[in-house]
Every structure is written in C-alpha cells, then in structure tokens.
Amino acid sequence: MTTTTDTILHVAQVSKRFGGLQALSDVGITIHRGQVYGLIGPNGAGKTTFFNVITGLYTPDAGTFELEGRAYRPTAVHQVAKAGIARTFQNIRLFSDMTALENVQVGRHIRTHSGLVGAVFRTGSFKAEEAAIEHRARELLEYVGIARFADYKARTLSYGDQRRLEIARALATDPKLIALDEPAAGMNATEKVVLRELIDRIRKDGRTILLIEHDVKLVMGLCDRVTVLDYGKQIAEGTPADVQKNEKVIEAYLGASHTAH
Numbered sequence: 024m025t026t027t028t029d030t031i032l033h034v035a036q037v038s039k040r041f042g043g044l045q046a047l048s049d050v051g052i053t054i055h056r057g058q059v060y061g062l063i064g065p066n067g068a069g070k071t072t073f074f075n076v077i078t079g080l081y082t083p084d085a086g087t088f089e090l091e092g093r094a095y096r097p098t099a100v101h102q103v104a105k106a107g108i109a110r111t112f113q114n115i116r117l118f119s120d121m122t123a124l125e126n127v128q129v130g131r132h133i134r135t136h137s138g139l140v141g142a143v144f145r146t147g148s149f150k151a152e153e154a155a156i157e158h159r160a161r162e163l164l165e166y167v168g169i170a171r172f173a174d175y176k177a178r179t180l181s182y183g184d185q186r187r188l189e190i191a192r193a194l195a196t197d198p199k200l201i202a203l204d205e206p207a208a209g210m211n212a213t214e215k216v217v218l219r220e221l222i223d224r225i226r227k228d229g230r231t232i233l234l235i236e237h238d239v240k241l242v243m244g245l246c247d248r249v250t251v252l253d254y255g256k257q258i259a260e261g262t263p264a265d266v267q268k269n270e271k272v273i274e275a276y277l278g279a280s281h282t283a284h
C-alpha cells in the first residue's frame with residue numbers, strides 16, 4: 024500500500040452493487056493530513072454511495088480501508104466514528120427536538136470515559152466530564168458561528184445554521200477526518216461565502232476534510248485534490264486545475280455545470 028505517515032485515509036478498490044446496478048467500481052482515494060479532498064460527479068455518479076461505504080452505512084462488496092495507516096472495517100457507523108471519521112449528511116440528520124447545544128453534546132459523548140456507572144451514580148468524575156462536554160460544545164457552537172442559538176431546538180434553526188450545527192456535532196467527536204456531504208446544498212450566495220470561510224478555518228486548524236459538493240466553484244476554490252466519479256467509475260483524480268482540463272470530466276460533468284453556473 025502507498026500509505027505514508029501523512030496519509031489519513033487510504034481506500035482502494037471499493038466496489039458496491041445494488042441489484043443490477045454497479046454503483047461503484049474499483050474506486051480508491053488517498054487523503055493526506057490537512058487536505059481538503061473533493062468528490063464530484065454528476066447526479067447518480069456514486070458519490071453518496073462512496074461516502075456511505077467509508078462511513079459504515081453501506082457494506083461494500085470489495086475494498087480495503089485504512090485510517091492513519093491502520094486497517095479499519097467500515098461495518099458500523101458508531102465504530103467508524105470511534106475510529107475517527109465523522110460526517111454530515113446531505114439530508115440533515117439532527118435530533119430536531121433537542122437543542123443545538125444538546126446535539127453537539129451527543130457528538131462529544133463518543134469520546135467520554137465515565138460510562139454508564141458514572142452516569143447512574145453521578146460520580147464526581149462524571150459531573151466534571153459533563154461540565155467539560157458542555158464547555159466544549161459551547162466552544163464549537165461559537166466556532167461555527169451559531170452560539171446564540173445554543174438553547175434553540177435544532178428544528179427552529181435556518182437551513183444554513185442546521186448545516187453548521189451538523190458540522191459542530193461532527194467536530195465534537197474530534198475526528199481525524201471530517202466528511203461533509205454537500206454542505207452548501209440549499210445555501211444562498213452569502214451563506215456559501217461564510218461556509219467557505221468555515222471550511223478553510225477547519226483546515227487551518229489542522230483537520231482533514233473530505234467533501235462532496237455540487238457547487239463547482241466552491242470545490243475548485245477549496246480543494247487540494249479532487250476525484251471525479253461518473254457511473255460509479257473514477258474518471259479523473261488530481262488537482263482542481265488538472266481535473267478541470269480533463270476531457271472526460273468536461274464531457275461528463277464540468278461541461279454541463281459550466282453552462283449551468
């Protein structure tokens with residue numbers, strides 16, 4: 024394998040079939056520490072399927088998976104989260120009747136130690152840990168720019184703010200890799216600028232990011248490297264500048280998007 028100490032995620036030869044449909048064929052990516060890595064392609068290309076496979080939501084038919092040089096089996100979402108991959112969803116999945124703060128606290132709980140006994144008996148260490156979790160959750164709400172909504176129910180937040188809340192919840196797990204599934208979907212131009220700044224800041228603060236995004240401008244401006252999928256096949260991989268020049272890509276995706284944007 025071609026992993027180095029600077030490799031966060033190395034995934035190779037991933038295939039996934041749904042009945043008669045080959046949704047992914049031999050797809051592989053290597054993401055280095057501190058990169059923003061983009062996954063693009065037309066509708067139905069297999070981007071979400073790939074995300075779902077590496078985060079344990081779908082069982083792959085084939086593939087090898089390494090996180091920081093260690094093999095991991097993406098068989099269950101909570102195990103993948105514990106291993107260090109956190110994600111957001113294209114269709115927001117917050118606990119809508121819980122407050123923004125509580126949603127982030129839930130994310131943080133996978134990194135706690137007191138466990139059930141501590142929770143039942145409310146031991147000193149449990150209470151200290153709870154206070155630390157709340158403190159960290161408030162910091163993260165501030166970080167993504169929605170601290171003022173800490174006590175609002177998640178469902179009352181605007182669409183853009185719910186997306187930011189999902190990012191805060193994902194960051195609460197202290198991930199080695201944060202996977203964002205179409206974070207700009209449904210956002211207006213102003214919200215996209217703020218989102219871009221946030222993703223840039225997350226990277227500057229030392230995180231590694233995998234991004235599915237339809238907004239070509241955003242992808243090209245943010246990503247260090249990009250993989251392009253089309254009908255489940257990887258048709259190009261490289262820097263945004265390289266990928267933009269690739270004829271297969273222009274045909275499959277960018278050509279259409281350039282006229283659309």
Ligand SMILES: Nc1ncnc2c1ncn2[C@@H]1O[C@H](COP(=O)(O)OP(=O)(O)OP(=O)(O)O)[C@@H](O)[C@H]1O
Nearest residue numbers: 041042044046064065066067068069070071072073
């Ligand atoms: N659970 C499933 N069962 C059957 N087919 C599926 C399932 N999930 C995805 N597919 C099919 O696999 C193909 C790839 O879909 P996928 O959602 O991964 O594409 P995508 O690139 O994320 O598209 P979009 O940009 O529209 O979100 C599509 O043809 C889709 O219909």
